[in-house]
Amino acid sequence: MDNLREAASIVRSVDIEGFCDLCNMDLELISPDVMEALKTNKLIKKLDLSSNKLKELPSDIGALNWLVELDLSNNEIGKIPEEMNDMKSLEVLNLSNNKLTSFPWKVLRLGRTGTLKSLDLRGNPLYRIYHTAFGRFFLRLFYGDIVKTGYDVEETTKCSD
Secondary structure, three states, X not given: XXXXXXXXXXXXXXXXXXXXXXXXXXXXXXXXXXHHHHHHOOOOOEEEOOOOOOOOOOHHHHHOOOOOEEEOOOOOOOOOOHHHHHOOOOOEEEOOOOOOOOOOHHHHHHHHOOOOOEEEOOOOOOOEEEHHHHOOOOOEEEEOOEEEOOOOOOOXXXXXX
């Protein structure tokens, strides 16, 4: 509980730099207090929630539609809420080293808006990624030791770690 109070305090104190560092805080959830603080501080452009113990994201994460970068790496996230589609300014999303077993199609829709440029899925137990889903939209996809873009790939690939 002390970590949640500290996290809310950190969020409230973010200034003009726009970077909010909540990594390595052993957070198991994003509490309503932390979410409320995040939603009211529109100066935050980069949010680092990496290396915590997050298993899921709150559905109102999509309300943070001014975020440009979101780092959720090294957590225990198994699925992505559909509301992430509302994050229209998001350019960089790091979901590496989580527990995603299927491709986060909901997040890919962000790529179709033209804002999402980089999606890192390395270190997830993904079973299959359909590259054709990228269509004509440019998106850098990281998985394994490979970087793919959405312009020239037409195959289906099995992923393994």
